[in-house]
Amino acid sequence: MNARTAGVGQSAFTVALALLAGAGVALLPASRGAEPPTLLFCAALIATLLLGAWSVQRVAALERPRWAGSFSAVLFGLWVLYTWQVGVVAFDVPRVLLPAPLAIVDSLFDHAAMLSRDFVQTVLKSVLVGWALGSALGFAVGVAIDRLPFLQRGLLPVASLTSTVPLVAVAPIMVMWFGFEWPSKAAVVVLMTFFPMLVATLAGLQAAGRLERELMYSYAASYARTLLDLRLPCAVPFIVSALKVNATLALIGAIVAEFFGSPTVGLGFRISTEAAKMNMALVWSAIVVASVTGSVAYALLVRLERRWAFWHPSVRSR
C-alpha cells in the first residue's frame, strides 16, 4: 500500500518536473523562432522530451487512481503536440509541410465564420440528412422483409458484399443527378449508410433467444406484439452499433463526395481547394472540425446506447 502511494507521489513529481522543463524550453527564444537553434538548445530539447517520455511511462505504470490510464493518454497527446509545436517552430519547418499546432488554432479562429458555414453545409445538411435517411431506410427495409426469408436470403449476401465495394465512387454520378449542392452528398451518404443498417437490423431481429420466443408463443402473442416487445428491443444494441459505424461512414462519404465537385462551401471542398493552394493551416483546421465532429457524434451515440441498451452485457460490463 505504501509502495503504491509512493509510486503516485513519485509519478506526480516526474510529471511536474517534465512539465516545468517543457515550459522552460518553450520559453527559450529558439522555441519561438527568434533565433536559430543552437547545439545546447537541441540538447535541452532532447533531455526534456526524454523526461516527458519517462513521465508518461511512470503514469502508465500506475495501478491507481483509476483515471491514471486515460491521464497517461492525455499526457502523451500533450507531449506529441508539444514536440510538434516546438520542433516545427525551432527548426523552421516549411508551413507547407507541417504548420505548427498554434498556427492551426490561429487559423481556426481567423476563419471561424467560414469554417462554421462549411460545418453547416457538410455536417448539418449532407451528413445529418443522409445519415438519418440512410439509417431509417435500412431499418425500415430490414423490418419489412423480416417475414420474407426468401428476400432476406437474397438481400443479406448482397448487402454484406457492399462493404467491400468503394461506394463513395458513386459520388460523380450523384453530382450529375442531384447537382453540386448538398442533396448529392446526402444521396452518397444514404447509399453508404443503408447497407450496414440493413445487415445490422436483420442480425438484430434474429438475436432474441429461443427461450424468450417460445415464452411469447406460449402467451399466444401476435407477430406484432412479439416484434415490438421482444425482438425489436433485442435488436437495439445491433442498431445502435450500426448507427455508430454509420456516423463515421457518413462523415467520410460527405467529405469525399465533395472532392468530386461541390459549391464553394463545405469541409471537403475546403480541404481539397486549400490543399491545392498550399494553405495547410486552414486545411488542418478543417480537419480538426471534422475530427471533433466525428468524436462528438460518437460520444453522443455511446450515451444513447447506454440509455437504450443499458441491459445488454456489453454495456453493463463497462
Next chain:
Amino acid sequence: MKADRPSSTLMQRALPVATVIAVTVVVWYLLCIALNSQGAIERVLSNRPGWTPADLVATTWSMERPVLPAPHQVALDLWSSIVDWPLDSPRNLLLHAAVTAQSTLVGFVFGTLFGVLLAAAIVHSRTLDRALLPWIVASQTVPVLAIAPIVLVILGTLGFSGVAPKAAIAMYLCFFPVTVAMVQGLRSPQRIETELMHTYAATRLQSFWMLRMPAALPYLFPSLRVAIAAGLVGAMVAELPTGAQAGLGARLLTGSYYGNTVGIWSALVLSALLGLGLTAAVALVERLALRRQGR
C-alpha cells in the same frame, strides 16, 4: 437424401440472390426509361416525327450520354475497353484497375506489417498500451481519409510521386483496424495457456510465435478484409486531387468532367469488381492459413 442436398442449398442460397439481382436489373432498365425519356425526346426523337413508345424505350436504352446508362451499355463499354485496346493503352480500364490495385496492395502490405508490429509492441509495453492505444481506437471515429490531400501535398513537396503517395494513404487507412484487432487477438490466449508457456520456461519471443500469434490469426483476418476495402477507397481518393492520369479514381473524375456517364459507370463497376476480388483474395489466404492451423 444426400443426393438432393446440393440442389436444396442451391435453392436456399443461389436462387434468392439471383432473384434479387434479376429484380435489380429489371428495375434498372425501368429507371433508365423514366430518367432518360425526357432527354431522349428532346435530343433524339424531336428530329424524328411520328415516333412510337417502342422507339422511346429503345432510345432510352441506347443513348450516347444518358442520365442513367442501361446495364448492357455499361457491360459493352467495359468489355470493349478491355478487348479493343491494348493493355498499356490509357483507354483500357484494366490498366487503371491495375494501377489502383497496385497502390492498394503495396499500401495494404505495409499497413498490415506496421499494424501487426505496432500491436506486438502495444501488447508488450504497458506504456504504449495506456498512452497510445486509446488514440488509435479514438481515431476510428474520425474521418482519417480527410487527411489524404495533406499527405499528398507533403509527399509531393518531399519529391515523392507515382505509387508512393497513394500507397501511403492506403497504408494508413489499413493499419488502424489491423492494430486494434491484433491487440485483441494477441491478448486472447487464456491465462492457463500463458502459464503453461511459463512452466516450459518459454522466452517472450517463443510464447509470442507459438501461442499469441496463432491465437491472433482468427482476429487478424476479419480486420484484413476491412483493411483492404478501406485501402482501396484510400487509393482511389488519392488519385483525385493529383491530376493523376491513371487509376480508377482518376477515371471517375475525368468521366465526371466530360459528362461521360457510361465511362463513369464502367469505372464504378470495375472498382466494385476490384473490391470484391481483393476481398476474395484475402478470404482465400485466410482459408489456407486457418486450414494449415487445422481449424
